[in-house]
Amino acid sequence: MSREIAYSTEVTKLRHNKYLWASRVITVMWAILTVCFAILNAVAFVQAQWLGDTTESPGVGFFGLYEYCETLQVDGDYSCKGDFMSFDTILNDSFRAASMLVGISALLFIVSVVCLLLFFFLKADKVLKICGWLQLIASLCIMTGCIVYPSGWDDPMVRKVCGKEAAKYNWGRCNMRWAFILSIVLIFDGFVLSFLAFMLAKRQANLLPKYKEEKSVAIANGGYNASINGSFVNPVMYPEEEKQPQPFSTFHTPYSQDEVDNKDEVFEAYDRDQDIRL
Known part of the structure; x- marks a missing residue:
């Protein structure tokens, strides 16, 4: 982004x-x-x-x-x-x-x-x-x-x-x-x-050109406004990138990030979560 x-x-x-x-x-x-x-x-x-x-x-x-x-x-x-x-x-x-x-x-x-x-x-x-x-x-x-x-x-x-x-x-x-x-x-x-x-x-009187066409295209494609140094800029919309599979280590657990610092703790946390649900 x-x-x-x-x-x-x-x-x-x-x-x-x-x-x-x-x-x-x-x-x-x-x-x-x-x-x-x-x-x-x-x-x-x-x-x-x-x-x-x-x-x-x-x-x-x-x-x-x-x-x-x-x-x-x-x-x-x-x-x-x-x-x-x-x-x-x-x-x-x-x-x-x-x-x-x-x-x-x-x-x-x-x-x-x-x-x-x-x-x-x-x-x-x-x-x-x-x-x-x-x-x-x-x-x-x-x-x-x-x-x-x-x-x-x-x-x-x-x-x-x-x-x-x-x-x-x-x-x-x-x-x-x-x-x-x-x-x-x-x-x-x-x-x-x-x-x-x-x-x-x-x-x-207005040296900075206004890009109304780009703004309308961005809105049509579901654009957003990003803030840079307090001013809003309409970013140029690119084609959607292919979504990469989410790493396993990033799944959401009911535990905080401090409790799952390595992969072993991640598996243990996942098992405990499944036992609790059963």
Whole structure:
């Protein structure tokens, strides 16, 4: 019986260690992706390559969230204007709102990276939940910013570069640049990271798996609960071993064990017992 209990305990430990190792590996991968996302989000925020000219554009230039650059000569130097710290220099309200939303998204992801240090002070599930909520809000912000940004393409400066065809959600003769595409990809990545954080938090809340199926099988086979160090373990049920014939020296007598220390005394005790019964 003790062998069955020891085997069950060892299997439970192996499963627990494997479960814990896999959970830690996924958590480390999630943390690395969070750092990469924060860097890419900051790059997309500061870059002015959101909308730019093409070979068919009447003007030469490109636009970002808060900065725009143009030139009157094809091979000339670009003149960039716009400052996030001074909203008056941003072209229109749509660009201002988009820059604010994407900036908040970048800030929240930077905060989530800083929150990774909380793993040294708080439980893992609590840290993952905090980071998950931050990432979810940041993803919503960058998604809203990408939706609001094209509504400012009817600005006179945008039409000067992209042509008179440019209007709200219509880039005219310009085209989408890599920073805008990167921001759209980051929307999906942010939601995936937040979902992964919540999933890991749920797994961290109960690292020791529950074996309900084994428990039900043990009960169906007439299982029992064994206590080890005050905790109950459901041992793995093995097929019944062949019953060995009971040694003769172990028969029950009305006398105590001290009175039958050897085989001779056992036979004498057995004879006395038979005489008494007769």
